Amino acid sequence: MLVAVSNLFNELFTADVERPFLIEGDHTHTYGAYQNHALRIGAAVRAQGLSAGDRLVAQTNKSADGFALWLGCLAAGVVYVPTNTAYTPDEISYFCTDAGASLLVVDNLAALATVTTGIGVSTIAITDLVASSAALDPVSITEVDEDTPAALVYTSGTTGKPKGATLTHGCLLDNAQALVQVWEYQANDILVHSLPIFHVHGLFIALHPTMLSGAQVRFLPRFEPDLVINALAGATVFMGVPTYYHRLLSNDRFDPAACGSMRLFTSGSAPMTELTHAEFTERTGRQVVERYGMSEASIIASNRMDNVLAGSVGHALPGYEIRIVDDDGGVLEAGETGTVEVRGPSLSPGYWNRPDADADSRTGDGWFSTGDVGSLDSTDRLTLEGRSSDMIISGGLNIYPKEIEMVIDEIDGVVESAVVGKPDQDFGEAVTAYLVLEPGISLDVLDVDSALSSLARFKHPKSLHEIDALPRNAMGKVQKNLLRTNQANPQ
Secondary structure, eight states: OOOEEOOHHHHHOOSOTTSEEEEETTEEEEHHHHHHHHHHHHHHHHHTTOOTTOEEEEEOOSSHHHHHHHHHHHHHTOEEEEOOTTOOHHHHHHHHHHHTOSEEEESOTGGGTTTTTTTOOEEEEHHHHHHHHTTSOOOOOOOEETTOEEEEEEEOOTTSSOEEEEEEHHHHHHHHHHHHHHTTOOTTOEEEEOSOSSSHIIIIITHHHHHHTTOEEEEOSSOOHHHHHHHHTTOOEEEEOHHHHHHHHTSTTOSTTTTTTOOEEEEOSSOOOHHHHHHHHHHHSOOEEEEEEETTTEEEEEOBTTBOOTTOOBEEOTTOEEEEEOTTSOBOOTTOOEEEEEEOTTSOSOBTTOHHHHHHHBOTTSOEEEEEEEEEOTTOOEEEEEESSOOEEETTEEEOHHHHHHHHTTSTTEEEEEEEEEEETTTEEEEEEEEEEOTTOOOOHHHHHHHTTTSOGGGSOSEEEEOSSOOBOTTSOBOHHHHHTTOSOOO
16 A cells, blocks of 8 residues: 655755755855745746656756756656766667656757657756746645655666666655664754765765755865865765765865864765775874665665774665575575675665566565675674676766677677776776777777767776687686686786
């Protein structure tokens, strides 16, 4: 039986209407003014012909209007599909088609003119959408239940074709409420927000707990060390990825004085090295709170404010369960390493129109296989050991090799390819391609870049290696672990 819940939009706007909310440059939006702005944008979305349940794909740069578009879609009951601003027209076209989108909102209409060809999706610039909202009455907030879809967040997989994880009003609200509790959010907190808002981390994890608490946001256009350091004065919370912390530590201005008012630094989307943890604590006198999440589940586990252990991602959030299983699905004991499975109220109910992917990732009793490898200690604290999948995490962004390999293998002269992540001090992992070529054929990075023009730049290999043959096991499976550790005699 479905449980009637308030639209997530209502839950996010409970602070006093005069309370400062989002500070962008020299302009401060109060909670009341921003709520009204978002409701009018929701009305503009409806005026484009969308009804509750329709999908809207957004590829917009970070701005107060861009975040208000998400909130306006929430209020209108329109399912929001955020996409990376680095994605190419070909990639955006796929998302529009797969999601069955009714509207695409972009920054630059000319740059994406080819997207709508033949797929019947209307396109509008966000500036035009916002301008049209000024003359409209605020949209009426749509009634929902806990399983009503709010967003589709696309994540790739072993097939190379991205799939949309459905996030509901109920699961997003539950996760935000748990984070308020675990991270001890208060109304007097001030978040320095330098993350992009095209993925779960910047859009949901950072902003929803802040709004539930009635706290403030210093909304930076992008991550730059000097911008962040300037904004830390008087602030209390900062959320980032390991690359951010590595770059902050490379700036001489990042010192105890710069962090004097800060109570919480969090890191996620990729593992942080013990060296970075130690250097951060030595430099600032603070600890980084690592947490663990993914698009399908938002945040699963986190260190607690009074119980931080470097190298661990902490304990399960309230309502979540974590178990470790072996290759046969048997549950392992404390200290034993295996695949991490999770179960809880914030978990996505499934992938958009992908029952095959649901079947592959779910157990009969409702557990979700994360594809990550880890162990639980005797207190159920989770430590991640690696990934059972081939996913690469570079600069906090997930990259799936199969998607790249499928394109490289179509290049004339390529017999086969394998793409792996190699350690990189700044990005965590760098995309690296190994190629088996026909005799007499030679390729360089520029050749491969040209062939990969349909994929976002961050997916392009940083380096190429020609190799006589890909290492395989007795079953014919490519042994990518040997490529990662330079044990396959790359030339």
